[in-house]
Amino acid sequence: MIYNNTLVRRQDRLLEEKEALALLQEGEYGVLSMVSPEGEAYGIPANYVWDGAESIYIHCAPEGRKLRSIASIPQVSFCIVGKTQVVSNQFTTAYQSIVAKCHAHTGLSAEERMKALELLLGKYSPNDQIIGRKYAEKSFHRTEIIRLDIQEISGKCKRIAGIS
Secondary structure, rough: OOOOOOOOOHHHHEHHHHHHHHHHHHOOOEEEEEEEEOOOOOEEEOOOOOOOOOOOEEEEOOOOOOHHHHOOOOOEEEEEEEEEEEEHHHHHEEEEEEEEEEEEEEEOOOHHHHHHHHHHHHOOOOOOOHHHHHHHHHHHHHHHEEEEEEEEEEEEEEEOOOOO
C-alpha cells in the first residue's frame, strides 16, 4: 500500500500518514464507490474492517448490485470520513478523510471469509464475540465478503484553531 498525497490539490491540508492509518483502523464506516455494469456511478456506505496491512474487508449478501459492479469493474474507491465539526460562524468545517484506490476481490476461501467476519466482530462487537461467532457460523452461507486490496491511499484534513 502506497501513501501518496501528491494529487491532493490543497497541499496545505494533508493528513499525516500516521493519522490516516489511525482513521483507517478506527473509522466507523466508509463509502464504496464503483461503476455499475451499465456504466453508472454507484456508491454505497458500508461497515468495514482493515486487516492492519494491505486489505479492507466488507460483508454483504451473496448477490446484488455491488457484487455485479465489482465483477464488471473491480477497480473501486473507498472513502472514510473521520471527525467533522461545522464551524458556522467561520463558514467552514473541520474534518479529516482518506480515500483508498483499491482492487476488489470476491469468491474468497471459506477460511479467509471467516477470518474477515472475526475481524469485523472484533471491531464492531468486541464484547459479544462468542455469540457473534455463532451467529457468523449460522449465517455464513448467506454472507459474502469483499476484500479490497489497497493500492494507494491519500489523506486530507482541515484543522481549525480551537477545534479538536
